[in-house]
Amino acid sequence: MNHRSIILFPTLTALVVVLFAVDMMVGSVGISAGDVWAALTGGECDPITRKIIIDIRLMKAIVAILAGAALAVSGLQMQTLFRNPLAGPYVLGVSSGASLGVALFILGAPLLGVGSSAMLSTMGIAGAAWLGAASILAVVAAVSQRIKDIMVILILGMMVSSGVSAIVQILQYLSDEESLKSFVIWTMGSLGDITSSQLWLVAPAVVAGLLISVAVIKPMNLMLLGEGYARTMGLNIRRTRSLILLSTTLLAGTITAFCGPIGFIGLAIPHVARMLIRNADHRLLLPATALTGAVSLLVCDIVSKMLTLPVNTITALLGIPIVIWVVIRNKNIV
Amino acid sequence: MIRFDNITLGYGKRTLIEGLSAEVRRGELTALVGRNGTGKSTLLRAIAQLGEVLSGDIVLDGKKISSLSPADMASMVAFVTTDKVRIANLRCRDVVALGRAPYTNWIGRMQEQDVAIVDEALAAVGMSDYADKTMDRMSDGECQRIMIARALAQQTPIILLDEPTAFLDMPNRYELCTLLRRLAHQEQKCILFSTHELDIALSLCDAIALIAPPEMHILPTEEMVHSGHIERLFTTGIVSFDPTTRSVEIKTK
Numbered sequence: 001m002n003h004r005s006i007i008l009f010p011t012l013t014a015l016v017v018v019l020f021a022v023d024m025m026v027g028s029v030g031i032s033a034g035d036v037w038a039a040l041t042g043g044e045c046d047p048i049t050r051k052i053i054i055d056i057r058l059m060k061a062i063v064a065i066l067a068g069a070a071l072a073v074s075g076l077q078m079q080t081l082f083r084n085p086l087a088g089p090y091v092l093g094v095s096s097g098a099s100l101g102v103a104l105f106i107l108g109a110p111l112l113g114v115g116s117s118a119m120l121s122t123m124g125i126a127g128a129a130w131l132g133a134a135s136i137l138a139v140v141a142a143v144s145q146r147i148k149d150i151m152v153i154l155i156l157g158m159m160v161s162s163g164v165s166a167i168v169q170i171l172q173y174l175s176d177e178e179s180l181k182s183f184v185i186w187t188m189g190s191l192g193d194i195t196s197s198q199l200w201l202v203a204p205a206v207v208a209g210l211l212i213s214v215a216v217i218k219p220m221n222l223m224l225l226g227e228g229y230a231r232t233m234g235l236n237i238r239r240t241r242s243l244i245l246l247s248t249t250l251l252a253g254t255i256t257a258f259c260g261p262i263g264f265i266g267l268a269i270p271h272v273a274r275m276l277i278r279n280a281d282h283r284l285l286l287p288a289t290a291l292t293g294a295v296s297l298l299v300c301d302i303v304s305k306m307l308t309l310p311v312n313t314i315t316a317l318l319g320i321p322i323v324i325w326v327v328i329r330n331k332n333i334v
Numbered sequence: 335m336i337r338f339d340n341i342t343l344g345y346g347k348r349t350l351i352e353g354l355s356a357e358v359r360r361g362e363l364t365a366l367v368g369r370n371g372t373g374k375s376t377l378l379r380a381i382a383q384l385g386e387v388l389s390g391d392i393v394l395d396g397k398k399i400s401s402l403s404p405a406d407m408a409s410m411v412a413f414v415t416t417d418k419v420r421i422a423n424l425r426c427r428d429v430v431a432l433g434r435a436p437y438t439n440w441i442g443r444m445q446e447q448d449v450a451i452v453d454e455a456l457a458a459v460g461m462s463d464y465a466d467k468t469m470d471r472m473s474d475g476e477c478q479r480i481m482i483a484r485a486l487a488q489q490t491p492i493i494l495l496d497e498p499t500a501f502l503d504m505p506n507r508y509e510l511c512t513l514l515r516r517l518a519h520q521e522q523k524c525i526l527f528s529t530h531e532l533d534i535a536l537s538l539c540d541a542i543a544l545i546a547p548p549e550m551h552i553l554p555t556e557e558m559v560h561s562g563h564i565e566r567l568f569t570t571g572i573v574s575f576d577p578t579t580r581s582v583e584i585k586t587k
Contacts, residue, residue, distance in 0.1 A: 218442040222435055224424065225484075228415045232382050233488065234408030234436045280424040283441060 005284050008276055012291035016065065019298035023061040024053055026305050031057075059199060060192045064301045065294040067191060067259055070206045070251035072273070072293025073213050075266030076286065077244045080220045082144065082153060085326055088267030089252035092153070093136045093160040095263070098256035099187065101132025103168045106183045107175040125186075126201055129257030134249040136160055141245055189260030189312035191301055202258050209250030210290065216243050217282045224280060262297075262312045264319025269293045271326045335360040335492060335524035336381060338550075341390030343376050349388070350376055352548035358526050358541070360491065363511075363518040364552070365535035366528040368545030369567065374528040375416075377545070378494045381526075382413045394492060408436035412485035414495040419481060420470050426480045427465040430455050433487030455486040459513060474501040478510065486517070493517075495527035499534065507531060511538045532568070536580050 024036045031039075031049055038045040039053035071089065078087040078094075089095055105128035139160070144153045172180055194202060219240040222230040231237055252266060273289040274280070300314040307314075336358040343351040350373030358364050366374050379385035381392055383399055391398045394410050402410065412433070421429065433455070434448045444452075456462045459479040469477050478498055485493050495514070499507040511534050518525045518540070526543070529535055535542055535555075542558040544551050546567050553561055565575045573582050 215440070218435065218438075218440060221442060222432060224421050225419055225429075225432060226415070226417045228384055228413070228417060229419075229432075231384060231404065232408065232411065232413040233432065234405040236404055274423060278423050280421050281428060 004277055004279070005288075008288065009291070012288070012295060015295045016291060016298070019295060019302065020061050020065065023064060023298050023302050023305075024057040026302050027052070027057060028305075028308075055196075056192065059194060059196060060301065061298070062199065063191045063194050063202070063259065064297045066203060066206045067255045067262060068265060068269075068293035068295070068297025069290040070209060070255050070293070071262060071265040072269035072289045072296070073210060073286065074248040074251040075268075076270040076273070076282075076289045077213060077216075077220070077248055078266070079270055080223055080282070081241065081244050083223070083226065084154070085271065086154060086267070086323075088264075089133075089248060089256075090261070090263050090266055092140050092157040093164070094133045094248060094252045095256045095261045096161040096164040097132040097134075097136025098129040098253050099132070099261060100136075100164045100168060101128035101130070102186060102257060103171050103183055104128060104132075106186065107171040107179050110176065110179050123201075126205075126254060126257045130249055130253045133253030133256065134245070136164075137245045137249060141241060145241075186260050188310045189262050191259055191297075191311055194258050198258060202254055205250050205254040209247045209254070212243055212247035212250070213286060216240060216247070217286055220244070220282045220286075260312065262315055264315050264323065265293060265297060265300075268319040268322035268326075269296055271322060272296070335395060336526065337393040339391040339393055341380075341392060342388040343373055343380055344388055345376065350547055351545065351550050354390070354550050356543070356550065356552040358524060358543065358552060360524045361518060361522045362524065362540035363515045363538065364524075364526045364541040364543055365539040366526055366543045366545070367530070367532060367535055368528075368547075368550075372545045372547050374545060375496055377550075378413070378496050378526070378528060381492075382411050382494055383407050384413070405436060408488065408490075410490055411492045411494060412488040412490040414478075414481050414485050414493070414498055416496045416500065418474075418501075419477065421468075422470045423468060425466050425468055426456070426461065426472075426483075427452060429469060429480055430483045430487050433484040436488065451489065452483075452487050455483040458486055458517065459483045475503070475506040475510070478502065479513075482510075482513070491522075492524045492526075495525070497528050497530070499529055499531055507534055508538075515539070532564070532575075532582060533580070 021033060021036060025031050025033060029052065031053065035045050035049050036053055037043070039050040075088040078089060078092055079085055102125055105124050109124065140153060140157060143156055147153065172183065219235055222233055222235050227237055255262065269292050270289050273285060273292045276292065277284050277288045279285060296318070300311055300318060304311040304314045338354045338356050341351065341354050342349060366377065368374050376385055380387050391400065399407065430452045431444060431448070434444065434451065435442060438444060438448065456465055459482050461476065461479050461483060464472065464476065469480060499510060502510060514525050514527065515538050517523055536559060539555055541552060541554050544558065544563050544567065546563060551563050558564065559577050559580060565577065568575045568582060573584055575582050
């Protein structure tokens with residue numbers, strides 16, 4: 001613990017709480033802080049207000065926290081694993097892998113006659129996104145083991161993304177109007193489409209992903225010195241790699257499956273956290289990244305509701321300047 | 335300490351060293367010399383279990399490395415690679431502390447004893463004043479010392495260094511090798527480092543390991559000078575090695 005973290009962690013935690021409350025107040029109908037409190041605690045309030053808070057906004061705010069933390073942590077893991085400041089779930093094709101899985105499921109499933117029941121389709125979307133994300137990650141990881149040049153990996157990630165969008169376009173071209181519509185809606189990204197039954201799938205997956213990321217904190221610190229050093233200090237590289245990829249699949253894959261592709265959080269937030277905490281030790285950096293991710297996505301959600309725009313447009317507009325700043329200023333930050 | 339038991343090294347179809355049996359001793363500083371691409375790094379990496387041995391065994395302190403787990407290896411061998419490590423936002427103290435990784439718990443919690451070992455390691459390389467600085471604003475020589483301190487903190491009987499003098503200026507090269515020599519003698523470590531600095535190797539090292547493909551010879555420095563191996567290896571159309579002056583001379587006609 002240093003003096004920075006003593007100030008930073010309580011501040012970030014307080015921000016999460018405050019923004020969580022604000023997120024529930026803002027929306028198509030403004031609700032006062034008192035009414036939000038009353039609705040949550042079961043006090044006196046209008047039944048419609050209660051319904052909005054409990055059924056819609058509470059869910060959305062919880063999802064924003066989970067998604068923000070999940071995407072940011074998966075970005076941090078990718079940046080440490082690939083030792084590259086520009087790695088992130090999106091850049092490396094994890095999100096496009098998840099998109100492909102979902103596209104195959106939404107657009108391809110009707111052709112096979114499955115996906116009628118709501119629960120099956122929930123499980124199907126999640127499963128397809130996980131499979132898509134995991135297979136893309138496996139390909140990228142397999143190549144990165146042979147090719148040390150990280151530029152090649154990033155270019156590979158970009159090519160995979162382009163290839164995937166081409167395949168998705170073919171699927172869109174072939175599919176019927178109804179499934180096309182539900183896929184396009186999925187790609188717009190939303191924190192609000194998750195139902196309470198889906199939350200029971202998303203939350204455990206994200207928590208499991210975060211727990212694994214905590215378990216690999218020490219290995220990730222060793223990876224800071226590079227694989228050679230990490231191995232001579234007794235690290236089992238293969239196991240570490242697999243755990244990090246599994247964690248990233250659970251985190252980024254799940255969120256992308258249910259919320260659609262939310263860009264730039266994974267790429268940009270770890271850098272914001274580094275700037276705040278000024279310490280490369282993952283014991284501090286990982287919680288800082290998770291909290292910063294939660295704060296950022298709550299802010300993006302609040303802004304997106306005030307402007308009534310899709311949330312991934314806000315994350316992009318917020319994230320792009322940060323990424324440009326990273327490229328220009330910090331050549332050697334990981 | 336490091337015994338080569340009839341080993342063959344190489345990569346792909348290329349054999350670099352064949353049928354080598356020799357030993358690098360404890361309490362000595364040994365320089366590994368040889369021309370470019372003759373297998374110095376390959377040999378060091380093989381000892382650290384980072385590379386493969388095509389046949390034969392490398393035996394450390396009586397144990398075959400093929401039978402040692404990564405965790406066992408980590409308490410036997412520390413390696414300083416050629417990778418330039420420049421981590422922003424990580425204090426030198428924390429970089430050196432990573433050397434304690436084989437001994438700390440799952441999250442890397444440092445006990446009092448670990449902190450003391452890190453301080454000792456920093457003091458041994460003369461970098462105590464840099465403990466709270468970060469490596470991104472330090473010179474190559476200073477960074478190299480920090481990486482050696484990390485290897486010391488790992489508390490292994492064997493330390494391998496791959497071209498530790500490569501990016502250093504002349505005074506720094508001598509200082510670094512004097513430091514390695516002191517560590518080998520005082521702490522009874524077995525230190526093996528690869529280098530192209532023949533003069534440093536001959537003036538500061540206790541023994542020389544010389545790769546003359548497909549053979550390798552390990553001899554005490556004095557014997558090596560008069561063995562004729564150095565002349566054979568380093569004499570070309572342009573330069574020659576003179577054992578009486580122990581230096582390389584440019585041929586003039």
